[in-house]
Amino acid sequence: MDFGKLISLVQGIILKPKETFLARKEEKDPWLNILVYYVLILVTISALGSFLSWMWWSVSWSIRLFFMQLILGILNFIVLMYLMQVLSKSFGGNGNLEQSAKTIAYSLTPGWVGSFFVFIPVLGWLIALAGWIYSLFVLYHALLIFMDVPKDKSIGYEIIFIIVAIGVMVILGLILNPIFGLSMLSGRHMMNIKF
Numbered sequence: 001m002d003f004g005k006l007i008s009l010v011q012g013i014i015l016k017p018k019e020t021f022l023a024r025k026e027e028k029d030p031w032l033n034i035l036v037y038y039v040l041i042l043v044t045i046s047a048l049g050s051f052l053s054w055m056w057w058s059v060s061w062s063i064r065l066f067f068m069q070l071i072l073g074i075l076n077f078i079v080l081m082y083l084m085q086v087l088s089k090s091f092g093g094n095g096n097l098e099q100s101a102k103t104i105a106y107s108l109t110p111g112w113v114g115s116f117f118v119f120i121p122v123l124g125w126l127i128a129l130a131g132w133i134y135s136l137f138v139l140y141h142a143l144l145i146f147m148d149v150p151k152d153k154s155i156g157y158e159i160i161f162i163i164v165a166i167g168v169m170v171i172l173g174l175i176l177n178p179i180f181g182l183s184m185l186s187g188r189h190m191m192n193i194k195f
Contacts, residue, residue: 006041013109017138021145024102031081031101035074039105042112043073049128052119068176072169073112075176079168080104084147084161091157093147103146107139136162 012020047069054062084100087093114131117124140158143149149157 006038009038010042010109010113013106013138014113014134017106018141018145021102021106021141024106025099025145029098029102031097034101034105035077039077040074042105042109043070043077046073046112046115049116049118049124053124068179072172072176075172076169077101077104077108079172080165083164083168087157087161087164088143088147088149091149091153093143093149093157096147099146099148103139103142106146107135107142110134110138 009020009024012023047066050069051062051066054065081097081101081104084103085095085097088100089095111128111132111134114128114134117127120127136158139161140154143154143157144151
């Protein structure tokens with residue numbers, strides 16, 4: 001893995017998404033490669049921010065949170081990639097799985113990068129929020145370029161996709177939370193706080 005190339009790609013997506021997407025549209029990149037060599041790295045960076053943020057509260061809780069976010073990020077990518085592929089056909093898109101993988105991975109990049117900074121009190125959460133909001137703008141361009149969705153249908157497609165994606169993420173989170181024992185309302189965790 002060439003980390004210089006990865007950093008350059010992330011910078012391009014954040015600073016010049018449209019130009020970066022146009023340059024990458026024709027590149028053959030199987031979705032599994034995108035998952036292993038791109039998504040996994042950025043999801044790990046994002047989860048590391050949460051780990052650092054909660055480490056003061058409980059190290060064991062932070063470790064479970066880290067792994068839950070890692071698994072949740074991977075599952076979200078896979079489920080949203082297939083969802084993107086299926087929905088694109090309804091909105092006049094190409095329905096290409098490889099392009100769908102690029103759309104999901106690249107549009108979530110600003111959110112993942114911004115989420116790393118949550119360990120910085122107050123400012124970190126604002127950076128993360130700004131990253132996720134900017135991801136919506138990046139998604140708009142990704143839909144037009146990678147999924148070939150007509151411009152007049154792209155806003156409707158993005159809105160429908162976001163609503164369904166939020167539902168998918170909430171359901172996956174609700175399933176994984178108890179598995180990792182991360183209920184913040186659990187009295188067991190509240191009693192384990194070490195000062």
